[in-house]
Amino acid sequence: MAVILAAFACGALFGAGLVVSRMTDPxxxxxxxxxxxxxxxxxxxxxxGGLIAAVPGFLLARRRARPAxxxxxxxxxxxxxxxxxxxxxxxxxxxxxxxxxxxxxGIAGLATGNDAFFVFVxxxxxxxxxHALAERAFARK
Amino acid sequence: xxxxxxxSALIGxxxxxxxxxxxxxxxxxxxxxxxxxxxxxxxxxxxxxWRLAFVLGLVAGAAxxxxxxxxxxxxxxxxxxxxxxxxxxxxxxxxxxxxxCTSGHGICGIARLSPRSIVAVGVFMATAAIVxxxxxxxxxxxxxx
Numbered sequence: 001m002a003v004i005l006a007a008f009a010c011g012a013l014f015g016a017g018l019v020v021s022r023m024t025d026p027x028x029x030x031x032x033x034x035x036x037x038x039x040x041x042x043x044x045x046x047x048x049g050g051l052i053a054a055v056p057g058f059l060l061a062r063r064r065a066r067p068a069x070x071x072x073x074x075x076x077x078x079x080x081x082x083x084x085x086x087x088x089x090x091x092x093x094x095x096x097x098x099x100x101x102x103x104x105x106g107i108a109g110l111a112t113g114n115d116a117f118f119v120f121v122x123x124x125x126x127x128x129x130x131h132a133l134a135e136r137a138f139a140r141k
Numbered sequence: 142x143x144x145x146x147x148x149s150a151l152i153g154x155x156x157x158x159x160x161x162x163x164x165x166x167x168x169x170x171x172x173x174x175x176x177x178x179x180x181x182x183x184x185x186x187x188x189x190x191w192r193l194a195f196v197l198g199l200v201a202g203a204a205x206x207x208x209x210x211x212x213x214x215x216x217x218x219x220x221x222x223x224x225x226x227x228x229x230x231x232x233x234x235x236x237x238x239x240x241x242c243t244s245g246h247g248i249c250g251i252a253r254l255s256p257r258s259i260v261a262v263g264v265f266m267a268t269a270a271i272v273x274x275x276x277x278x279x280x281x282x283x284x285x286x
Contacts, residue, residue: 016206033272043150080257119226124233
């Protein structure tokens with residue numbers, strides 16, 4: 001139960017942060033990506049603020065035997081760069097550059113009531129499902 | 142650079158980083174939105190439940206700022222409906238294949254100095270910037286397609 005409440009609270013903090021930092025405005029995202037146009041560095045400052053607050057947390061986590069409410073840390077350990085990582089990141093970038101919306105702001109953006117998120121999020125969920133189907137088809141071969 | 146808002150960016154980014162720190166220290170998990178959101182459908186039992194709680198929190202926290210905080214929240218989407226559908230499909234598929242998105246790789250991964258995340262962020266930022274360059278400066282459109 002403690003993990004569920006912690007997850008809700010952290011989700012809420014995350015969602016609040018996305019709106020405060022204006023990441024739910026696709027124009028702000030696209031202006032960051034538009035390096036040859038009227039460049040807007042706002043997103044870089046969001047990442048900077050995020051890293052300032054996240055680095056101490058992950059450093060502290062490394063010194064702890066276990067998290068406060070769960071049995072163990074489930075943190076990725078892989079360090080290899082494989083084709084899936086590169087192709088996946090490239091496909092993600094294609095979509096991100098098209099609309100200026102990524103998963104966090106997409107879901108948090110539903111709270112604004114703007115139609116764009118109600119089109120984007122179901123399509124994103126369909127993308128998740130397509131990936132699950134593709135992985136299953138590959139595994140069968 | 143009229144639209145540059147460094148202070149709200151740092152404060153909002155700080156909240157995002159705090160949420161990532163909180164989730165790893167309390168629950169031992171990475172705050173990667175694509176993985177968490179996909180897990181709401183693919184995981185079972187407790188693993189599904191905490192992910193669902195996080196996603197509901199994400200919307201609730203955003204709603205609190207939009208409706209209660211009295212901050213003017215702008216959403217200026219330039220993509221058409223077909224553009225949004227294509228973008229959503231690519232973002233959903235790509236983030237799963239690449240094991241993460243702007244939160245899991247961009248904040249958590251870089252904070253952990255994960256080489257995979259650093260490479261992934263470089264690739265998706267470069268790809269997205271190329272798409273914006275082509276759409277805006279080669280094709281000369283501000284809405285898609």
